[in-house]
Amino acid sequence: MTWTICDSGAAKGAAGANVNTAIITSSSDLMDAWSDEAENMVCAIARYDVITNWATLTANGKEIMQDLCASHIAQKIIGYEPEAIGNNAATLRLNILENNINTIKGLIKDDKNKTYLGIS
Numbered sequence: 001m002t003w004t005i006c007d008s009g010a011a012k013g014a015a016g017a018n019v020n021t022a023i024i025t026s027s028s029d030l031m032d033a034w035s036d037e038a039e040n041m042v043c044a045i046a047r048y049d050v051i052t053n054w055a056t057l058t059a060n061g062k063e064i065m066q067d068l069c070a071s072h073i074a075q076k077i078i079g080y081e082p083e084a085i086g087n088n089a090a091t092l093r094l095n096i097l098e099n100n101i102n103t104i105k106g107l108i109k110d111d112k113n114k115t116y117l118g119i120s
Helices: 008-015 021-026 028-046 059-080 087-109 111-117
Strands: none
Touching: 008 021, 008 028, 008 059, 021 028, 021 059, 028 059, 028 087, 059 087, 059 111, 087 111
């Protein structure tokens, strides 16, 4: 199941510049665990097995799910060592990611969007 919805590059991009890249390149077990956690979260929010039914999602649905997954993993990357980018920058990035996650959650949970996303 690991890395079905997004890849580590998307998560790293969402985390931003100057994060601890050692965690991304050398700790695949931790990154894999975060990927599994994020993918399970996406399924729970959608109330739909997004991983098994990935092919049924619309192109827009896939992009939105990837953004949600990458944002969640990015929070974990930043939180692993916030000092790498500075605590103020880490707080700002985490707040931006949390806002993004909440916006996407709202889209996914809205029944009007389920058909559009392909998760009906």
